[in-house]
Amino acid sequence: xxIGGTVGTRVGKYVPSEVMEPVLGxxxxxxxxxxxxxxLLA
Amino acid sequence: xxxxxxxxxxxxxxxxxxAMIVVFGGEPVNVSAxxxxxxxxxxxxxxxxxxxxxxxxxxxxxxxxxxxLSSGVSGALFFSPFFMLVVGLSPSQAIGAGLLTEVFGMxxxxxxxxxxxxxxxxxxxxxxxxxxxxxxxxxxxxxxIPTTLLTLGFGVGLLVLGxxxxxxxxxxxxxxxxxxxxxxxxxxxxxxxxxxxxxxxxTFSYDTCWRPPGVGLATVGRFITGQIRPGYPRSRPRNSSxxxxxxxxxxxxxxxxCSGSPRLRARRYTRSPPRxxxxxxxxxxxxx
Numbered sequence: 001x002x003i004g005g006t007v008g009t010r011v012g013k014y015v016p017s018e019v020m021e022p023v024l025g026x027x028x029x030x031x032x033x034x035x036x037x038x039x040l041l042a
Numbered sequence: 043x044x045x046x047x048x049x050x051x052x053x054x055x056x057x058x059x060x061a062m063i064v065v066f067g068g069e070p071v072n073v074s075a076x077x078x079x080x081x082x083x084x085x086x087x088x089x090x091x092x093x094x095x096x097x098x099x100x101x102x103x104x105x106x107x108x109x110x111l112s113s114g115v116s117g118a119l120f121f122s123p124f125f126m127l128v129v130g131l132s133p134s135q136a137i138g139a140g141l142l143t144e145v146f147g148m149x150x151x152x153x154x155x156x157x158x159x160x161x162x163x164x165x166x167x168x169x170x171x172x173x174x175x176x177x178x179x180x181x182x183x184x185x186x187i188p189t190t191l192l193t194l195g196f197g198v199g200l201l202v203l204g205x206x207x208x209x210x211x212x213x214x215x216x217x218x219x220x221x222x223x224x225x226x227x228x229x230x231x232x233x234x235x236x237x238x239x240x241x242x243x244x245t246f247s248y249d250t251c252w253r254p255p256g257v258g259l260a261t262v263g264r265f266i267t268g269q270i271r272p273g274y275p276r277s278r279p280r281n282s283s284x285x286x287x288x289x290x291x292x293x294x295x296x297x298x299x300c301s302g303s304p305r306l307r308a309r310r311y312t313r314s315p316p317r318x319x320x321x322x323x324x325x326x327x328x329x330x
Contacts, residue, residue, distance in 0.1 A: 010158075024207050033201070036193075036197035
């Protein structure tokens with residue numbers, strides 16, 4: 001966490017939003033589907 | 043120069059991680075690794091078998107924390123599912139481990155961002171003004187909202203948020219204020235400019251936004267965060283209801299002419315019977 005976090009805070013501002021935002025969007029959507037599926041199917 | 047070295051280090055770390063997976067990934071190699079480690083002068087009681095069996099958690103954690111801290115997303119969003127689905131920990135163990143790693147990760151991230159002087163304190167203090175009381179109030183009101191309703195709201199909210207991030211243009215491709223109506227244009231104008239000077243000489247300057255909407259969002263988000271009472275592993279009966287909440291903090295050039303990437307955090311939680319605030323008994327907890 002310390003290694004990745006230290007590198008992440010330095011490279012984060014150089015990552016273009018056009019890459020970061022779609023990736024995060026997909027991640028959030030997947031987690032959302034998991035949450036709904038786990039709750040509705042339980 | 044910093045960019046070059048960061049890229050080189052990241053690429054090197056990735057290559058080392060891939061090489062470790064290739065070299066030590068197979069079971070026969072694991073046996074060789076055990077023999078090799080046992081030949082080293084390790085301290086007595088060093089868990090060689092556990093180390094060989096779980097070494098890959100380390101590079102995976104580095105990767106997750108790199109993604110989380112570079113994008114401002116909670117590390118527990120990655121770690122808790124990883125611990126549960128891949129490592130094989132129980133939900134309570136995964137939640138606790140995920141939150142513990144988040145404490146160090148977010149603390150380290152904050153420290154680094156402060157050292158780089160990229161924190162907009164003038165905006166942050168207003169957000170904290172609403173957020174801190176709200177998270178306490180949310181903790182007190184933890185029993186008021188049905189957990190099933192919050193679970194569904196959380197899932198739908200994540201889907202909407204994901205669609206929003208995928209659909210809309212990134213800030214670099216937007217003209218600040220292009221989607222604002224006359225009302226917001228009027229509110230966002232004439233408030234001066236905010237300038238942040240970093241330690242490496244970069245300067246970020248943008249129009250100071252109209253802060254009440256941001257304070258409102260931070261207040262609502264932290265209230266929901268207080269509802270989920272992070273940090274307490276749950277023990278939920280199988281047929282009990284569950285709930286979730288989400289917290290979102292964002293600064294968008296599109297919305298208020300402020301710079302910065304969206305800070306998005308979302309958590310899933312469950313709830314056991316409400317307990318007095320401040321007690322050590324388990325209440326709501328994060329599953330992330």
